[in-house]
Amino acid sequence: NAGVTxxxxxxxxxxxxxxxxxxxxxxxxxxMSWYRQDPGMGLxxxxxSVGAGITDQGEVPNGxxxxxxxxxxxxxxxxxxxxxxxxxYFCASSRxxxxxxxxxxxxxxxxxxx
Amino acid sequence: xQLLEQSPQFxxxxxxxxxxxxxxxxxxxxxxxxxxxxxxxxxxxxVTVVTGGEVKKLKRLTFQFGDARKDSSLHIxxxxxxxxGLYLCAGDARGDxxxxxxxxxxxxxP
Numbered sequence: 001n002a003g004v005t006x007x008x009x010x011x012x013x014x015x016x017x018x019x020x021x022x023x024x025x026x027x028x029x030x031x032m033s034w035y036r037q038d039p040g041m042g043l044x045x046x047x048x049s050v051g052a053g054i055t056d057q058g059e060v061p062n063g064x065x066x067x068x069x070x071x072x073x074x075x076x077x078x079x080x081x082x083x084x085x086x087x088x089y090f091c092a093s094s095r096x097x098x099x100x101x102x103x104x105x106x107x108x109x110x111x112x113x114x
Numbered sequence: 115x116q117l118l119e120q121s122p123q124f125x126x127x128x129x130x131x132x133x134x135x136x137x138x139x140x141x142x143x144x145x146x147x148x149x150x151x152x153x154x155x156x157x158x159x160x161v162t163v164v165t166g167g168e169v170k171k172l173k174r175l176t177f178q179f180g181d182a183r184k185d186s187s188l189h190i191x192x193x194x195x196x197x198x199g200l201y202l203c204a205g206d207a208r209g210d211x212x213x214x215x216x217x218x219x220x221x222x223x224p
Contacts, residue, residue: 004156033212042118042202042214043157058211090156099145099206100164105156 001026004106006091012112013081021076021109023091031094032074033058033103034066036087043090048098049074081113117141118205118215126221130192135218137203138185144206146179146186151200151217193222 007022025032033048035058045058049068063085065077074093078085089109094101119138127133137146145164149157161170163179163186170177174197176189190197198221204214 035214040123040216042120042216043204044214045212048211059213092156097206098212099143099147099204100162102159102162103147103212105158107154108156 003027004091004093004104006089006106006109008109009107010110012114013078014114015082017081018077018079019081021078021089021091021111023074023076023106024072025074025091025093025104026072027093027095027104028071029093029095029104030071031096031098031101031103032068033092033098034064034074034076035090035092036060036085037090037108038087046076046089083113085111086113087111117207117213118203120201120203120215120218122218123216124219124221126223127193129194129222129224131222132189132191133193133220134187134189135201135220136185136187137215139205140184141205141207142183144183146183146206147204147212148177148186148188149202149204151202157202190220193220195222195224198222 004025030051034046035043047066049055091106092103094103148160151157161177166181166183168179174191200217202217
């Protein structure tokens with residue numbers, strides 16, 4: 001099993017550009033989440049999904065869109081990148097609720113917005 | 115303001131020393147987790163505690179959940195350089211919304 005994979009590893013954008021961060025898992029997990037990690041802030045939940053076709057907002061959803069068309073994939077879209085979105089982004093998956101079941105994290109995408 | 119406050123923010127000790135890091139909140143959590151994160155990687159789950167007063171041991175690491183389920187501590191006995199990393203606590207406030215602390219960055223010097 002590859003676990004949770006994320007692409008790209010690094011990305012530089014200009015303000016106003018759009019892009020999609022890819023996340024895939026091969027563990028048949030129902031729950032998937034996107035977090036951002038900033039210095040001194042810990043990880044903050046952006047969006048999450050409890051199954052295909054179901055998504056919900058987390059703590060910091062503004063500026064980001066998600067969709068969950070399959071169990072395996074959970075892409076994160078930035079529609080118009082802003083410097084405040086410079087961060088490291090982590091995707092995670094778990095079999096059940098993140099607070100009960102083990103959450104597996106991907107290696108992260110380091111995004112810089114100029 | 116962080117929902118979960120971790121202290122200390124940084125800790126540098128010599129190999130063989132003991133240490134305790136803390137995770138505090140004014141909110142009650144149904145569960146609390148501890149993760150370790152190494153540079154360039156995602157966090158890895160160490161333990162989940164769900165019962166107030168619960169103590170769990172993982173080799174030289176001892177985790178405790180406060181009686182009121184608002185705080186937790188991580189104690190490491192005889193720290194080793196391999197324990198170096200960022201230790202994060204995370205609380206489950208409502209079952210599907212994990213909140214993380216800012217972390218304690220631990221350095222264990224040989």
